[in-house]
Each structure stands twice: as structure tokens, then as C-alpha cells.
Amino acid sequence: MTHPEELLAGYVDGTSPAGERAVVDAHLAECLRCRREVTLAGSARSALGSLAAMPAPSGVAERALAEAEGAQPHRQAGVTPRWYRIAGIAAAAAAALLVVTLTLPHIGKSTTSIADAARTNEKAGGATVPTTAQAPGAIEIQQVDYDNASLSALSGSYAGGAAAVSTPTPGTTMSTAVVTGTPAQTAKALACVAKSAPKETGQPTRLISARFQGTPAYLVVFLEGPGAGQAPDSVVVWVFAAKDCAILSFSNARL
Amino acid sequence: MTDPAEDEELVRRFLAGDQHAFAILVERHQTRVFNVSLRVLGNPDDARDATQDTFLSMLRKLSQFRGDSAFTTWLHRVTVNSCYDILRKRRRQPRLRLIGDEDDPMPETGPPVADHADATVGSIDVSRALQEIPEEYRVTLVLADVQDVAYEEIARILDVPIGTVKSRVHRGRIALARAMGLDMPGREPTSAPPPSERES
Numbered sequence A: 001m002t003h004p005e006e007l008l009a010g011y012v013d014g015t016s017p018a019g020e021r022a023v024v025d026a027h028l029a030e031c032l033r034c035r036r037e038v039t040l041a042g043s044a045r046s047a048l049g050s051l052a053a054m055p056a057p058s059g060v061a062e063r064a065l066a067e068a069e070g071a072q073p074h075r076q077a078g079v080t081p082r083w084y085r086i087a088g089i090a091a092a093a094a095a096a097l098l099v100v101t102l103t104l105p106h107i108g109k110s111t112t113s114i115a116d117a118a119r120t121n122e123k124a125g126g127a128t129v130p131t132t133a134q135a136p137g138a139i140e141i142q143q144v145d146y147d148n149a150s151l152s153a154l155s156g157s158y159a160g161g162a163a164a165v166s167t168p169t170p171g172t173t174m175s176t177a178v179v180t181g182t183p184a185q186t187a188k189a190l191a192c193v194a195k196s197a198p199k200e201t202g203q204p205t206r207l208i209s210a211r212f213q214g215t216p217a218y219l220v221v222f223l224e225g226p227g228a229g230q231a232p233d234s235v236v237v238w239v240f241a242a243k244d245c246a247i248l249s250f251s252n253a254r255l
Numbered sequence B: 001m002t003d004p005a006e007d008e009e010l011v012r013r014f015l016a017g018d019q020h021a022f023a024i025l026v027e028r029h030q031t032r033v034f035n036v037s038l039r040v041l042g043n044p045d046d047a048r049d050a051t052q053d054t055f056l057s058m059l060r061k062l063s064q065f066r067g068d069s070a071f072t073t074w075l076h077r078v079t080v081n082s083c084y085d086i087l088r089k090r091r092r093q094p095r096l097r098l099i100g101d102e103d104d105p106m107p108e109t110g111p112p113v114a115d116h117a118d119a120t121v122g123s124i125d126v127s128r129a130l131q132e133i134p135e136e137y138r139v140t141l142v143l144a145d146v147q148d149v150a151y152e153e154i155a156r157i158l159d160v161p162i163g164t165v166k167s168r169v170h171r172g173r174i175a176l177a178r179a180m181g182l183d184m185p186g187r188e189p190t191s192a193p194p195p196s197e198r199e200s
Helices: A005-013 A018-028 A032-049 A062-068 A082-092 A094-106 A114-123 A148-158 A162-166 A183-196 B004-015 B019-041 B044-064 B071-092 B121-130 B135-146 B151-158 B162-179
Strands: A140-146 A173-180 A204-212 A215-224 A234-241 A247-254
Touching: A005 A018, A005 A032, A005 B135, A005 B162, A018 A032, A032 B121, A032 B135, A032 B162, A062 B019, A062 B044, A140 A148, A148 A215, A148 A234, A148 A247, A183 A204, A183 A215, A183 A234, A247 B019, B004 B019, B004 B044, B004 B071, B019 B044, B019 B071, B019 B135, B044 B071, B071 B135, B071 B151, B121 B135, B121 B162, B135 B151, B135 B162, B151 B162
Parallel strands: A140 A204
Antiparallel strands: A140 A173, A204 A215, A215 A234, A234 A247
């Protein structure tokens, strides 16, 4: 008896067209061996489907990224990786993290003090600046034109990079006013997340409506971790064009 | 959820000199590359090396990407080649076996390939069983049943006829089930074949 081996794979996972399924059904009615194999194959497929996706380790593409930026791709032995140094700064500055998040909407304002930022927030309607642990509430409307440098500062600030936040980016801030968007604006930003964000990124923790290099954009903050109930260990900020949700940029940092 | 057109636009931007576009491509695909490598190679350290090699190859060969196939097809091919390189290195450097290892046909060099908090003994078993089946079956199964890549695309990734892909998937599933101890000789299946999971 000839066994329709090539047809059994699609039969088991349901991708076979109806005609092929009929052929296989007729064969299975007479073939004990293939019936057993179909049962075994179905069990194996179910087992493979139970394997959860694992997050990629931090820095897994560090060498390629460094090479892409024209930097020296091969680190000297004993030299501490850059992100370890950033993490060290983050640990030292952990106590200042809350203060740092208060300044986030004001990235690029060269002369804004932390106190000024807090007062401006209050004046702008008391919009609550999310902390890193919060789920996203209403979208923040920022009159800020980000670029890659200020975007890096935004993600770096979650890691406690106070120095990055205080580094001015002249000319990017159109206004320091921060207001909360409408539910419709929030929904539109979340639709962009659903359309364009990589599926592994999970749920966003902060939504910002601003500009990116002059283009109206949504900045969406995700906290990522190793899973298994462990705390997030990195932050990723994706930038989507408000018009068509196209990805404009992203930045990430260790928490 | 990754949009192929966006991948190609990012490739175009990178080739035009936008280095940040490369970083975006990495961020979009590193989880996929790492997981293919992890399931093919069986331990996180080798998977990390393969992922790193994949992105270095991607950087160096991106100018050769013509867009004849989807970017993910091309990237999967680069990933699989990186995994095969590591598997070849393993064969050249046979691991020293200690007395008592005979009971453990594929001990892992790193921590168990556990999954998330809901990981079960079963999911670890399937990870280990996967390492016991032939490489060509394992690679094809990982693409088909872990990554849900269509048979036609797998054929393009592996550069083999689609009939070969289907045969490898079927034989691979049987081999995996047997490696997991699911084969019960003489036992007639009492239930109907499993219902369709991916209706066409």
C-alpha cells in the first residue's frame, strides 16, 4: 500500500484543501499505520505549539549594531559594555527616578529646571505624568518635536539617565504645555500599536502624541522583561507616524 | 504583526545611509531570530551566538537583498545558516562525556530551556525531545510548528521542493512524538484525527 506521506502534514495542521483531505480520509479508513501516525503527528504539533516565545537577551545584536554605527565592533577584553555602565548609573540614580519622570515631557527644553517642569505640568491642567510601572492612561499631548537624540534621552530616562534628560536639544521644544488627549485620540494611538508594533512587545505603558522630526507621531513606551513573572528589565519606545502608523524610529534602554 | 512592506522600506533606508533603520530591523526581528535559534540549537548560549551571527551576516549581506522574496524569508534563511554553522562546529568539537552521561542523551549546557511562568515539565520535555530528532527535521518543524511559517515559504527558506518540506514536517512530527515517548505500539487510536488548527 502506498502511503500519502506528503499529504499527511497538511492534513494534521488543517492546511490541506478539501480535495486532499478527502483523499487522506479515504486512505485512513483502510490504513492503521497512517491513522497512528496522524494521531502521533497531531500530539507532536500540539506539544510544539505549547512552547512559549522567549525574549531575546539584551544586547544580543550589540556587535552588529555597533558595526552598523561605524563603531569598533570588537570590544577589548575586560572593558565593561556600555549598557552595563548605563545600568550602573541607573542604579545610582534610582532614588531620583520619580523626579526624572517628571521632566520627561520637557526633553529638549534647554533651561527647564525640574521644579519648572513640575510647575508647568500643574499649570497645563495637572496632567499626571505616568511612572514607569503604570499602564497607559489617556494619551499625553506634548508640543515637542523629538529627534533620535531626544528619543534616546526619553528611553534612557527610564533607566535613570538623568544626565541624558538634562542634555538640551535646542529648538525641539515648541511648547512645554502638556495636556491629556481625548479617548478618541488614545484609541487612535492604540490602533497604531495594534497595527505596527512587533507582536512580542506586549502592552504599552505610556502613550505620547508629539512630533518626530517634524512629523506628527505617537511615541509608545513598552516595558519588557524576561517573563516568568519577573520584573521588566528594559524599556523600548516606538515611534509611529500618526498619519499611517508607519514606524519612524525606536529607542531602547536597560532599566 | 510585522508588515513586509515596512521591512523593505527599512532595508531601503539603511542602504541609503540611514543607520537607525538597521536598529529598527533588529528590534523588529530579534525575538523571532532568537527563538528559531533556541529551538534549533537547544540552549540559550548557542542561540545567543547564532542570533549575534545572524545580525552580523544581515548587516554584511543586506546589500545583496534584492527583494525577490520577503525580508522575513531572507532573514530566516540567514538564521538557519547561522544555526547550521554552530551545529557544524559542535560536530567538529565532540563534547567530552563523563561516566554516567549515557543516561542523558542530550544534556543541556545552559539552564533548562524553560519557558514562561506557566512552563510545564511537558514543555521542557518537548524542547529536549526536539534535540533528539535529525537536524533537517528539527529545522523544518521549528519553522512550521513553532514559528507558523507556511510550507511554501519554508521551501524558499531551505531551497528545497515543497513536497520535501511536507515530508520532513510529517516525519519530524512522528520522530518528535516518539522521542517524547508518545508512541504506544499496538495501540489503536480511538479518536478521530485532530481537528484542523489552520483552516485553509
